[in-house]
Amino acid sequence: MKLLSKTLFLLAFCLLANLSFSQIYKMEQAVEDKNFKKLEKVALSALEDKALKKKPEVYYYLAQAYIEQSMDKILFSKNPDAVKLATKYMLKGIKKDENRATLSRDFEKVLKKVIKRQIEEAERQYKIKKMSKSVKMFKYVIDLDSTNRYAHYMVGKSHIANLDSALGEQSYKRLISWYNEDLKTGNKENEKTVDPHAYFIDKYWQAGNYDSAKFLIKNGREIFDDNAKLNYYDVKVTYDQIQDMAPSELLLDYIQEVLVYSPDDKDFLHKENAVYIYLIKNKLSKNKKGSGDLLINRFVREKVAKSALKDAMIIKNTDIFVEKKPENVLWKLTQYFQENDHLTSSEHMLNRYISQTAKDTTEEAIADRWYVITNFAFKTKKLPFSGFVLQQAIARYPDNKSLLDSRKEVIAEREVAAADVDEQGALYLLMKDEFSADPSDDNKKRLLAINDKYVGLLAAANRFNAAKSVMKEQTEMTPNEDHSERLRYLAREDFYQNYFLTRTKGKDLDGNTIKAFDWNGSASVCDEGSIDMDIQEKVADRINYFRRNAGVPEVLLDAATNEICQKAALMMTSNKSLDHEPPRTWRCWTNDGFYAAKHSLLIQDANTSMAVTYIMDDQNPAAGNRRWLLYPNGKVYGHGSTNNVAVIWALDDSGSTDTTQYMDQPVSWPPEGDVPQMMLFKNWTFSIYRDLKDATVEVLQDGKALDVNVESFVRGYGAPTLVFQPKFDKGSLPDKSNFKVTVTLSDGRKYMYTVRSFYYNPGK
Numbered sequence: 001m002k003l004l005s006k007t008l009f010l011l012a013f014c015l016l017a018n019l020s021f022s023q024i025y026k027m028e029q030a031v032e033d034k035n036f037k038k039l040e041k042v043a044l045s046a047l048e049d050k051a052l053k054k055k056p057e058v059y060y061y062l063a064q065a066y067i068e069q070s071m072d073k074i075l076f077s078k079n080p081d082a083v084k085l086a087t088k089y090m091l092k093g094i095k096k097d098e099n100r101a102t103l104s105r106d107f108e109k110v111l112k113k114v115i116k117r118q119i120e121e122a123e124r125q126y127k128i129k130k131m132s133k134s135v136k137m138f139k140y141v142i143d144l145d146s147t148n149r150y151a152h153y154m155v156g157k158s159h160i161a162n163l164d165s166a167l168g169e170q171s172y173k174r175l176i177s178w179y180n181e182d183l184k185t186g187n188k189e190n191e192k193t194v195d196p197h198a199y200f201i202d203k204y205w206q207a208g209n210y211d212s213a214k215f216l217i218k219n220g221r222e223i224f225d226d227n228a229k230l231n232y233y234d235v236k237v238t239y240d241q242i243q244d245m246a247p248s249e250l251l252l253d254y255i256q257e258v259l260v261y262s263p264d265d266k267d268f269l270h271k272e273n274a275v276y277i278y279l280i281k282n283k284l285s286k287n288k289k290g291s292g293d294l295l296i297n298r299f300v301r302e303k304v305a306k307s308a309l310k311d312a313m314i315i316k317n318t319d320i321f322v323e324k325k326p327e328n329v330l331w332k333l334t335q336y337f338q339e340n341d342h343l344t345s346s347e348h349m350l351n352r353y354i355s356q357t358a359k360d361t362t363e364e365a366i367a368d369r370w371y372v373i374t375n376f377a378f379k380t381k382k383l384p385f386s387g388f389v390l391q392q393a394i395a396r397y398p399d400n401k402s403l404l405d406s407r408k409e410v411i412a413e414r415e416v417a418a419a420d421v422d423e424q425g426a427l428y429l430l431m432k433d434e435f436s437a438d439p440s441d442d443n444k445k446r447l448l449a450i451n452d453k454y455v456g457l458l459a460a461a462n463r464f465n466a467a468k469s470v471m472k473e474q475t476e477m478t479p480n481e482d483h484s485e486r487l488r489y490l491a492r493e494d495f496y497q498n499y500f501l502t503r504t505k506g507k508d509l510d511g512n513t514i515k516a517f518d519w520n521g522s523a524s525v526c527d528e529g530s531i532d533m534d535i536q537e538k539v540a541d542r543i544n545y546f547r548r549n550a551g552v553p554e555v556l557l558d559a560a561t562n563e564i565c566q567k568a569a570l571m572m573t574s575n576k577s578l579d580h581e582p583p584r585t586w587r588c589w590t591n592d593g594f595y596a597a598k599h600s601l602l603i604q605d606a607n608t609s610m611a612v613t614y615i616m617d618d619q620n621p622a623a624g625n626r627r628w629l630l631y632p633n634g635k636v637y638g639h640g641s642t643n644n645v646a647v648i649w650a651l652d653d654s655g656s657t658d659t660t661q662y663m664d665q666p667v668s669w670p671p672e673g674d675v676p677q678m679m680l681f682k683n684w685t686f687s688i689y690r691d692l693k694d695a696t697v698e699v700l701q702d703g704k705a706l707d708v709n710v711e712s713f714v715r716g717y718g719a720p721t722l723v724f725q726p727k728f729d730k731g732s733l734p735d736k737s738n739f740k741v742t743v744t745l746s747d748g749r750k751y752m753y754t755v756r757s758f759y760y761n762p763g764k
Helices: 002-032 036-046 056-070 073-078 082-096 098-106 108-127 131-144 149-161 165-185 195-206 210-224 228-241 249-261 266-285 289-306 312-318 326-339 343-357 363-380 383-396 401-414 421-437 441-460 464-477 484-498 533-550 559-575 591-598 608-616 624-629 659-663
Strands: 600-604 636-641 645-649 667-669 673-676 684-687 696-701 708-710 721-726 736-744 750-758
Touching: 002 036, 002 056, 036 056, 056 073, 056 082, 056 098, 056 108, 082 098, 082 108, 082 131, 098 108, 108 131, 108 149, 131 149, 149 165, 149 195, 165 195, 165 210, 195 210, 195 228, 210 228, 228 249, 228 266, 249 266, 266 289, 266 312, 266 326, 266 343, 289 326, 289 343, 326 343, 326 383, 343 363, 343 383, 363 383, 363 401, 383 401, 383 421, 401 421, 421 441, 441 464, 441 484, 464 484, 484 533, 484 673, 484 750, 533 608, 533 624, 533 636, 533 667, 559 591, 559 600, 559 636, 559 645, 591 600, 591 645, 600 608, 600 624, 608 624, 608 636, 608 645, 624 684, 684 736, 696 708, 696 721
Parallel strands: 673 750
Antiparallel strands: 600 645, 636 645, 667 684, 684 721, 696 736, 708 721, 736 750
């Protein structure tokens, strides 16, 4: 009986083994025949058998059946879940396959196909913005192959697109960690994408965390090297990072890091040169020639190196200093500094250029080279530069007859020829040197004639500071001559160009209506609007008309400051009030507008250039607005206007003026010298860095003493200022009138100046 049972068991086992072998064989045969519907049927049938249900290959075959069907359009249309089923059974097979032994031996190709199709279907879900489904499907890929980096990347990307940033960042951080492991081990084969780096760089950049953004850019460079996205963010992040940095070698390093990968970026090429020029100029101005030369050497080397880059021609379109030869870079620097009125730097560059291009270091060779270069400059360059080279040559060799004769010839040739203002200026400088060497009456007459022409050209070019300097020299040279007509001419022209022509309403001299300023913003929707550049230029010209004539440096309007002033003007208009610290409860309140209001002069019922006149015609006993507008150390101003409000940023202290200069040089309005009668405002002001408490003021009009009301001295508001009102009838002034002002301080110091008023109204 026992023998019979054993025999029956062995028989049953053999039958089952044969059945299993038969089913596996049928699946293999179906694969060989590429009959995947039959493979599906056999595999599903096999799963009903308890023994076969434990075998991983049955699941793998079933996965193969579905994945192959998914690649047939007709079969896939009948079974759209084929990829899903293939993935499902592949995962079940893996679960039953110890150490994936069967998979590795026989079904790796099937696994790759399943992963490929699963990725394709997951990508389809991503494209139609079904992000949750996309995440789920890419996670199946990770279950199939935990090292599939693309799937990890797409899980992160899908999460982020679905606004699940925290989950997305986990995937991205994992990828960056793997990339850095590859970097350590030198593995360059594994798949990588720069997007995780780009995501975090962008996040840090937008948050203003520039150091973290730059750290990731640097890390990305180690992995991806020259990459378009890294290059883009390098430019953007660095541009924002350096906005408020003072010129320094550190700033230069930041700029040059960007230019390694974006060598033709126009903004950074300009910035690189601007920083170099500033640093070189600063060193040479302070007579630090050693450190200045180190910077110059570095500058020259880098410009020569740029000429060898593949993008050299594109770079040269922006960077004028790129040259193949070092000496040519020096020559261009010489010309640049001369054209931009930094003659100390230009002189240094020229001396270096001569020394570097001479045949040898002997004095004879150096002198020879000076003569050759002087002639070359006159043949190839305009008079301002060639005249400068000649001046430097003569300064080095004052007894060289050839050079002295050259100067005589140039003057004789050019003093009768038509010239533009810069050429005439160069001729004026050469003639000054000639007159210094030979102060004969003839040379004096020639110099004065050249001066007269130069002053006219300067006035026509709206360069009144320079014109006044030339006139000052002329008056000193001929103290007994009457220069009053010439000085009044300059005052009239300055007023006409920089006051009369800066109006934003009324009529011009031909009777045509001036295009009026019309605010394009809206208080109802908190739109601050914008101001055209021609209006901003009119405002700047009028401000500088007053500053120049008062004897303080001119200022510039900054575009960014203009924008925040415009926001402040909107706030004042929207709330129908002026406030230097507007509360947050105000309509249209912004941080920028608040900041501008705090640092600006606020004007009601006037805008643009008319507001500048309101500021100057400040009838407050302290004249605070005028004092700030004429503050000597102001440099960068801003302006914003609506139809009835103006905001002018003038509480600026960024200039480089040494205020000790104004301990003896007063700033007054009306100013010393010639001024139209309409500029004699009610309040007269006298500013100086002295103690003005208990100061007294005397004013004589054409020799007659006037009653003068002197306001109590008020500290603050820019420079220390005395405010006073001479009593006279402005309406009955003669065409010309002289006001002699004497200010006596409590310590006995006296300051005397004369205001020469004249009638002038170009509109009549």
